Amino acid sequence: MKNFLRALEIQRWDDHRFYHHSRMNQTLHFISAVSFLVAYSLLFVDPVKAALIGWLISMVTRQSGHFFFEPLGYDEENQVTNDYKEAVKVGYNLKRKVVLLSIWAFIPVALWLNPTMFGLFEAHTGVGEFIDHLGLMWLGLGVSGLLFRTVHLFFLKDVQTGLVWLTKILTDPYHDIKLYHKAPLYLLRDLRARQAA
Numbered sequence: 001m002k003n004f005l006r007a008l009e010i011q012r013w014d015d016h017r018f019y020h021h022s023r024m025n026q027t028l029h030f031i032s033a034v035s036f037l038v039a040y041s042l043l044f045v046d047p048v049k050a051a052l053i054g055w056l057i058s059m060v061t062r063q064s065g066h067f068f069f070e071p072l073g074y075d076e077e078n079q080v081t082n083d084y085k086e087a088v089k090v091g092y093n094l095k096r097k098v099v100l101l102s103i104w105a106f107i108p109v110a111l112w113l114n115p116t117m118f119g120l121f122e123a124h125t126g127v128g129e130f131i132d133h134l135g136l137m138w139l140g141l142g143v144s145g146l147l148f149r150t151v152h153l154f155f156l157k158d159v160q161t162g163l164v165w166l167t168k169i170l171t172d173p174y175h176d177i178k179l180y181h182k183a184p185l186y187l188l189r190d191l192r193a194r195q196a197a
Contacts, residue, residue, distance in 0.1 A: 007164040011090055012175060015168075017078055018085040023190060025065030026183035032062035033176035040173070048135030055104060055138045063097060090157075090165050091149055100145055107137045146170075 020026055035057040042050040072082050072094075086093040092100060111134055115123035124130040146166060153162035168175075 004160060004164060004167075007160060008168055011164055011168050014088055014090070016179065018075065018080075018088065019066060019070060020180075021071065021075075021077065022065065022069040023183055023187045024069040026180040027187045028061040028065035028069070029176045030180040030183050032058045032065075033173040033180070035061070036173040037177075047139055048132050051135040051139035051142065052131070054142060059101075059104075063101060066094065066097070090153065090161065091169065092145075096149075100141075104138065104141060107141065108134055111137060 020029065035053055039050040039054040039058060042053065074081055075085060078085075086095070111117060111124075111130065115121070115130075115133075117133070117137065121133045121136075124133055146169060150162040150166045153165055
């Protein structure tokens with residue numbers, strides 16, 4: 001258990017120091033974390049709403065922070081290249097995220113073109129049913145993405161690394177709130193300082 005917790009601490013530290021420099025990204029991660037907790041609370045009550053919140057709010061804010069607000073060049077603070085950071089990243093690095101997010105974006109199109117999704121659903125008859133089916137498909141994608149990368153890490157690294165990563169991902173909302181709850185205030189302060197200058 002001690003090794004597991006130490007490995008979890010290392011994965012969290014690498015994620016924070018390499019991928020969360022920007023105050024805007026930290027703020028977006030805080031918003032994402034809060035909305036993920038809302039999604040978690042709905043998961044067994046209303047899985048469709050949970051999936052819609054998880055993907056449309058939590059994932060969009062989280063990944064926007066990574067793609068648009070984090071520097072992608074040489075990391076002066078850690079003295080490493082972006083290629084090094086991408087190689088060290090245990091979970092979904094930016095290239096893997098592009099694949100995952102492309103699948104996510106394609107699912108509504110696929111569902112629209114094939115309303116039964118090859119017999120998985122009764123064909124939707126209205127927007128409400130389409131959204132229900134979409135939410136379930138996105139929930140399936142989220143679970144599949146977690147399980148795929150976890151098992152993939154079993155083979156690439158070892159079982160502990162995969163389980164540590166899964167634990168990290170599932171507990172990231174709690175950890176991000178702890179780390180970044182002051183980020184929105186700091187961001188506001190920085191914006192006011194810039195306006196005053």
